[in-house]
Amino acid sequence: MHNTDIFMNNLPLFIPLILLEVGLDVAALIHIFRHQNYRTGNRILWVLLTLLVNPIGAILYFVVGRETY
């Protein structure tokens, strides 16, 4: 079986998975660009982590990167 076949055969599993991960990334990116200061790291680091390491980057940002007041 080709990779695309596997993907098409399991659409009910893949679609929600993709939606969730993209949604989390968008939420993290919006938060990153609306804030100036971060608890650790800087803006470039968090944008790269969010976009490249899916979905751990976004989760890490919300747990340790987000500034708490």
Place this chain on the structure above:
Amino acid sequence: MRATWFFIRKELLESWRSYHLLIIAVVFVIFGIEGPLMAKLTPEILKMASGSGMTIKMTDPTSLDSWQQYYKNMTQIGIYVLAVIFSGTISGEVSRGTLINLVTKGLPRYSVVLAKYIVAYFQWCLALVTAFFINWVYTAYYFSDNKSPNVLTGLWPLLIFGSMFVAVTIFGSALGKSNYLGFLTAVVAFIFLTLLNLFKDVKRYNPISLVTDNMSLVKGTEKISHIMPAVWITILSAVVLVYLAVLLLKHKKL
């Protein structure tokens, strides 16, 4: 009790505003989908990895594979994600000094621990049950066989285990000022209990049985009465740990 109720509401609001609820929801929905997905894809992945040189005889995936993925995900990653999220809950407030105002205005210190414990345990149950139901729906859709008759029997030991695991995390969080102490305590406790399982006679009484025997419970090869002693010990140690956490916070400089 009124104070505890108000603090519970404050904790829920905090969990919402600090994005913790969002993270828990997303992570555990992903886990719920991943179980059946990995069960379906593992034969394909093995086929690709093995190449043409040899042939591996793969049996078709069953509902058991799907549930195995669920319990593997929950007990190896899921509970640590929750431990990380809960780990700073008391130490964070102590180091930020946000409890001073509330306590001097008359909020009993036991209310703080109690409310935090209840909210954390509520989130634990919510996370595991969400992932469970999503897994259940997909498993029923993709693998409709009779190989896992006692699906629910496997879940509730996991929820009971949470009562102790969350208590350990809260207790660790009350120990010091570092945000990671709660997580560290939970991990050390988990490793200690796993090592304890090396002795065969202890297994029935060891709380870790609640998260290692799930598959045999689902298959029906093990009766729940076999691990009943472990269930009672888990609940008892949860109560003791919460009490110790109350004592710790009582004598702590805020």
